[in-house]
Amino acid sequence: MPHCPLCESQQTNIYFEDKRQYWQCQTCQLVFVHPDQRVDAEAEKAVYDLHENDPQDLGYRRFLSRMANPILERIEPNSTGLDFGCGPGPALAMMLEEQGHQVALYDHYYYPNKQVLEQQYDFVTATEVIEHLFSPNVVWQVWLDLLKPGGWLGVMTKLVKDVDAFATWHYRHDPTHVVFFSRATFEFLAKRDQLQLEFIGNDVMLLKKGERISRA
Template sequence: MSKRLGERMKCNICNELMKEETDYYICPYCSYALKRKIESKETQYKRYLAHKYDENYISYMKNLTREIDFNNKLVLDFGCGQQPCLSKIYLNSKFVNYDLFFYPNEDYKLNKYDLILIIEVIEHLENPYDVLNELTNLLKEDGKIMIHTMLYDEKTDFRNWWYTRDITHISFFKKETFAKACKRLNLKMELINGFIVLSNN
């Protein structure tokens, strides 16, 4: 993060100044919320290592993605985790797995994709717009970015929400937050089966 002491925090999504609260920065324009306390990479890594990749996880992922057409696609599983399972479930697609901690090979940047999956990853990023911007450049003309994260709205009891309690979750979004990001990225946004789906206009 590029903030220096005494500088006000700018929103990574819309570039406006954020409101500084005790434990969060919150953007009054797009509702993007960023935790002020971000754990060290070591602490994050330990948390990710403790993640269980059991049958329950595999069936959760299978169920979550069951409506997606994976036929003959080049797919980037961005932030695939320690044991990427989608590439083993959908054998009719060609997968590239990338994960900052577990599959850090940046060769994924050399391809253009039909489908880029960001499943339960974006809430872990402190610069989500920058990442979306980079990934947008890796989309084929008719490609799609599919994001899965929990959105909050005006009814959410934000500070008591379980999603904000996870120490590795640092970025939180409303639907409007993504709408703002899409406007900047010149992408179209749809909500389909719990996914935020971005595609070229």
């Protein structure tokens, strides 16, 4: 029985099975592919190389505006941010920079500059990233550590609804998608890590890190 890759719970059960075996954590409700059925790094990058993420594409910009607009409404002018998992065409970063913000880039394959992970930011964005993570527990903590007190984390990912919807869900057929979050999973993380959580539409979650409490 595999343990949960997000909260480390041993309480996991089979959720759904076809070509791959999907398990669900009974603690945080994460649904995840059995670790033995993940693709290797070469196959994973081959899929990513097929993505067409042109920063000038108006349709792609409209898609990313679902993240950009709510983030822009919440951050201060001239903020600094990091687009984590930006891919080969960092369109979201460009959109935010056009509004006067500074945005660093990190991507395991395309912008592997780990120096940008050694400072803190007013906001961190991760669009269509979290569902690819083999170790979401590790990366989630990295994201929280990257945020200044009061900073915003923006996550875009499709959410699990129920097992009937999951059975016909196109999202799970991408071989690089290995973890699937639900509203309950984000609510679990927000409560555990003392984050303010907002759901924006069907696939954007904004989480605000608590302000540091000054001690007299």
